[in-house]
Amino acid sequence: MLNNKSILITGGTGSFGHQYAYTLLEKFKVRRIVIYSRDELKQYEMQMKFDKFKGSIRFFIGDVRDKDRLQEAMRGIDIVIHAAAMKQVPAAEYNPMECIKTNIHGAENLIHAALANNVERVIALSTDKAANPINLYGATKLASDKLFVAANNMAGGRTKFSVVRYGNVVGSRGSVVPLFDKLVREQVGYLPITHESMTRFWITLQEGVDFVLKSLQRMQGGEIFIPKIPSVRITDLAKAMAPELPIKIIGIRPGEKLHEVMCPSDDSHLTVEFDDHFVIKPSIVFFSRENSFNSNSLNEEGTPVQQGFQYNSGDNAHFLNIEEIQNYNTYI
DSSP: OOTTOEEEEETTTSHHHHHHHHHHHHHOOOSEEEEEESOHHHHHHHHHHTGGGTTTEEEEEOOTTOHHHHHHHTTTOSEEEEOOOOOOHHHHHHSHHHHHIIIIIHHHHHHHHHHHTTOSEEEEEOOGGGSSOOSHHHHHHHHHHHHHHHHHHHHTTSSEEEEEOOOEETTOTTSHHHHHHHHHHTTOSSEEESOTTOEEEEEOHHHHHHHHHHHHHHOOSSOEEEEOOOEEEHHHHHHHHOTTSOEEEOOOOTTOOSSOEEEOGGGGGGEEEOSSEEEEOOSSOOSSOOOOOSBOTTOOBOEEOOTTOOEETTSOSOBOOHHHHHHHHTTO
């Protein structure tokens, strides 16, 4: 479904955008990819890396806060992957209005641009922090998720909007693995951990890319797609990366959780389980169509979960052991 399509990736110079664009160009015969981001240096560096694909990839300087620029960039686009976000939890706590402008107003601008340009499909990347949020970043992403789900009522059946929600991406910019790796190389003498009980969902960059690609095929519009992925204990991560170093507990950061949730129990009446993923159905009714969401566009069948079900990193059925964590880290 991606052959001969024009695809725009917002925030395309980030870790996900790099991998997604590379996967598209290697596996499909896309008409063009448009990288939309606001950092000219990162765009220059990405152009150098993608030089062999220069006939198929274009770069637009622009901010999702700029509605007019988004409208221009989206002309002739068939599919949009919305990866642009302000996502550092402490930075969002200290700069709340900037986070709101990018994550909420930016989502609104993107929806209007997609509708105005008759885009076929939009997938917005979300985060486990949007489920039962306790920090501003999670709250803005929950609001963004709601905007994209509700946008299906504005679309009149032409443009479909869905959301993909997943956990920590191994080795992504600003995440814990590059931090630990840097501290080990600098011979700091210990690894800082905010709490000894902390757990996180764990996914590689390529797994995230592949799940988004699959969700594009599965989507009917209005779903939140959630992959079944393992959890890690942060203490095990530290042991896997530097078994000889002691751990120093430094206290939980502003807005940080002990465990993350991807399917909240309050949404259990809307949650459907499939073989390798969950779907949270929209809580609203779409006026232009009816979907049960118990099956998808690939005719895969799901089963509603039990009332009160919660998908939590702290009691996940699959925890990675130290050797498995080391294997995951090789994907960086």
